[in-house]
Amino acid sequence: MADMRAVGCTEFGDPSVLGIVSVPKPSPGPGQVLVAVAAATVNPTDIGFRQGFRPMPDEVTGPYVPGMDLAGVVSSAGPEVTQWQAGDRVMAAVSPFEPGGGAQCEYRVVDADQLAAVPDGWALTEAATLPMNGLTVLAAYDLLALPAGSVLAVTGSAGIVGQYAIQLGTHRGLTMIGDAAPADEALIASFGAAHVVPRGEPMAAAVRSLYPDGVDAVIDAALLGPAILPAVRDGGQLLAVRPFAGSTERDITIHLVLVGRHLHEGHRIAELAGLVSEGVLTVRVAEVLPAERAAEAHRRLEAGGVRGRLVLTF
Numbered sequence: 436m437a438d439m440r441a442v443g444c445t446e447f448g449d450p451s452v453l454g455i456v457s458v459p460k461p462s463p464g465p466g467q468v469l470v471a472v473a474a475a476t477v478n479p480t481d482i483g484f485r486q487g488f489r490p491m492p493d494e495v496t497g498p499y500v501p502g503m504d505l506a507g508v509v510s511s512a513g514p515e516v517t518q519w520q521a522g523d524r525v526m527a528a529v530s531p532f533e534p535g536g537g538a539q540c541e542y543r544v545v546d547a548d549q550l551a552a553v554p555d556g557w558a559l560t561e562a563a564t565l566p567m568n569g570l571t572v573l574a575a576y577d578l579l580a581l582p583a584g585s586v587l588a589v590t591g592s593a594g595i596v597g598q599y600a601i602q603l604g605t606h607r608g609l610t611m612i613g614d615a616a617p618a619d620e621a622l623i624a625s626f627g628a629a630h631v632v633p634r635g636e637p638m639a640a641a642v643r644s645l646y647p648d649g650v651d652a653v654i655d656a657a658l659l660g661p662a663i664l665p666a667v668r669d670g671g672q673l674l675a676v677r678p679f680a681g682s683t684e685r686d687i688t689i690h691l692v693l694v695g696r697h698l699h700e701g702h703r704i705a706e707l708a709g710l711v712s713e714g715v716l717t718v719r720v721a722e723v724l725p726a727e728r729a730a731e732a733h734r735r736l737e738a739g740g741v742r743g744r745l746v747l748t749f
Contacts, residue, residue, distance in 0.1 A: 442500060443499055444498060445499070450485070461542060468544070471508050472541060474563035476503075492533075495533065505545075507559060525551065525552060527551070527698075550704075552705065554711075560723050563744075576604075584610070587612070590658075592619075595743070612629065643665065653666055653672075653673050670687070671688075674690045
């Protein structure tokens with residue numbers, strides 16, 4: 436069996452545990468496609484993966500390969516696959532908690548229903564930034580089910596989840612409130628936020644100064660947790676992207692979005708791509724780095740201040 440290069444670690448810890456490892460090149464089975472990965476993004480979830488914050492399933496053995504977003508070209512298709520052919524440009528969100536690991540490798544076997552076509556004119560490095568965060572935001576809006584005219588605040592607005600939430604909410608007729616450091620206020624306003632308030636602990640009070648009864652819902656991409664609950668009206672909603680640490684109050688409903696439940700929704704990635712083509716969503720690449728610089732990408736992301744996604748190439 437041939438080998439391939441991947442970003443990986445044999446133990447969990449700080450970014451220094453990451454390096455280029457050699458792992459077996461997979462082959463597609465029934466209903467699967469082998470993708471030659473051109474680009475894979477580094478997301479905040481990859482930091483937790485590298486640090487070992489979640490136990491590995493027994494069937495997953497090292498070296499452990501991170502990454503949830505990829506874009507590339509179909510190398511071959513397994514039996515029963517009719518919609519994808521060698522040479523197709525595709526993107527997908529995958530789980531690193533599966534045998535074979537995550538997206539940051541030269542080749543990744545992907546189930547056919549996980550894939551969406553990369554539109555003509557897109558760079559594969561751009562396409563790799565869309566799937567996982569886009570699916571997260573679509574799932575968040577499914578859970579909130581807010582009617583047009585509702586008021587929604589977003590924490591972590593400068594991040595990709597926050598950006599997509601503001602852009603998609605504005606498109607759906609919601610009044611959007613974003614948070615920002617002073618240097619990012621113009622950026623957040625450019626996403627379509629009707630109001631931009633200070634980020635962090637002061638945010639809840641700033642939201643209440645705009646809407647004294649509180650807003651209909653909050654998407655908490657910055658993981659403020661209980662500190663943002665005062666911004667929500669009685670009986671409103673909070674959408675968490677990590678398990679909520681604390682208890683709710685005033686009949687506020689807490690939702691948890693788990694993107695891992697939505698990885699086989701390639702048709703929704705295609706929907707997101709359409710929204711990018713229409714100008715509703717925008718993709719942001721902070722910098723493109725060779726896979727050998729994965730540890731550097733992790734250090735930069737952990738340090739904060741990265742605007743857009745860092746993308747690794749193979």
